[in-house]
Amino acid sequence: MSSAPRNPPFRAEHIGSLLRPEELVKKRYAVADKSASPDELVPVEQKAIKEVVKLEQDCGIHSITNGEYSRHQFWGTFFETLEGMEEVNMREGGYDQSIFRAYAPDVKSFMHAKTIPNSVTVATGKIKHTRNSSFLPEFEYLKTLVPESEWKNIKLTLTSPSWYHFRYGPKKAYVDGVYENDEQYFKDVAAAYQMELKILYDAGLRNGQVDDPNLAYFCSEAMLEGWKKDKENFQTADEQLDAYISFYNDCLKRPADFHMGIHLCRGNYLEGRHFSEGAYDRIAAKLFNNLNVSTYYLEYDTPRAGGFEPLKNLPKDKNVVLGVVTSKSPKLEDQKEMVERVYKAADYVAEGSGQRREEALQRLCVSPQCGFASHAEGNPLGYEDMKKKLQLVRSIADEVWPGQP
Template structure:
């Protein structure tokens, strides 16, 4: 077994999205309501990206992102731009809500608030990649802002392969007659995902992070109870998780020098809301051993994520980024307490691997638990609060891993 890759991930990491300046948010909404044009947005967006890159650099963050400033929401427009996928404008009361899993944590939250989930997108035809990447322009602009020697460190956040599958009931992620089974649907998405990764790799991208709320839902007892009670399900939750891991591995085929991580998100919606909770114990062994990624970005900012015990399952060739600093609220964590938590996590990794604490620490990093603005408006904290959080992450890393990026 080879050693876990390093740099990336770096000792001080973040999850990608950063608070957008008001000017950018307002301009994007103006474009949406047609009081401004897409051309009007470009200089505002590029100025904001240049400024947020400098902030990351000033805070000692090496896995530079564009803050997701080119997107309205964290998942971007990958699925929406594939052949065969259609964003259907299903207005309240104008469709059959039974297509959704009412117990899916994000759907449950959306239904409670406004009766429809965000961005109802499904396959209305056979899925294929168009050959044009919706993510590539983000990376290409970052290449004009970051020195060439650091392009390999730039991190791009990518859409979960199952983002538009989990929320729908069995065989409802596609219009009847388009696919005969999930396996057929997954196979076409996997081909499209591989094409996307190849386009990005050929452009020079070597560091990517998949943002995935859906796998974390399998930690939620409420979701699992809802799944078990749903008579429409044709497989158990465990069988669905296994199917997702196989599907993701097909999507994630890539060259050996392409670092790919996955963030298991508990939800990060307007006003610092979360969607799900539950310890990683239910899924850790399968997740760490069976999923073809190098790094897991895990949320550990409060008790709803459980303890560090599941880290005993971490293989020697994989990393975990410990999200011990919250991105949801402005209160600043105590640095020494966070350092102690990192050491506690390392002890569980060491126990599972029969290593010393020092050896186990080589597979760990630290970060905020989630992005600061998965959606346009961002979390319930200010720009200066975010900066202090990033500086704290850097300080924790410097105390635990002195002299390491």
């Protein structure tokens, strides 16, 4: 069995989004309400990205991102730019809210807070990539900020393949007459995803991270109970999880030197709110052994994520980045306690693979549990708090893996 890839991932990682400067947030809203032109946003955005790249470098973080400053929310605009996909919430008269799974954790939270989700994008025609990538400009600008030798370190957050499919009821991610079943829909989304990855790879991207709350929802007892009660479902939750893993694998076909990771969390909404709870135990064996990614960025900052026992399922050729530092509040964790948690996790990895702790540690890294600003407004902590969190992640890594990036 081959060894797990390294550099990336790096011993000290972060998930992608960072707190946006107030000037950037205000300017983007001004563009949205047409009180400012899109051209006015560019210099504000680029200035903020330059500054946040320097922050990452100063904190010793090697997986460089743009803080997701080019986006309003973490999933970006991949689906919205595909041929055949339409933001039906932009239509005059809106849309039928009955298309949603009311028990989907994010939908449940949205409905409770403001009655409608942020974006409602469905397939109203056959899905096809236009060969214009909405992610490519992010990568190209980042390339201008670091030496060519470090381009391979640049990490882009990629949209979850099931992001829109999961929130809608059975066969409601596409309108009647477009697709007969999920298999047809998945096939076209996968083809579009492969085209996106090819464009990014040809431009030099070698480090991708899929941000995916959906798979973690299969750990939620409340979601699973809602699934059982939904008489429209034509497959069990376990069958849907299997279908998603197969679908993801089709989407994520890529060259061997393209490092791909997936971040699973339980939600990271306004004011640091989460959407669901539940340990990884229920999905760990399938997640680690059947999903074709090299690295898992896992939330481990609170008891709602469960214990480290599921890490016994981690294969020897894969990594886990332990999100033991919370990004949801300013309170700074105790470094000694976090180091001990990393060692405890390593012991479970070692037990599962018949290794010593020192060997198991080679497949682990550390990070905040999630991004600091999955949505524009960000979590309830300040810029200096975020900086201290990133510095803490670096210090934990330096203590556990001295001298390793």
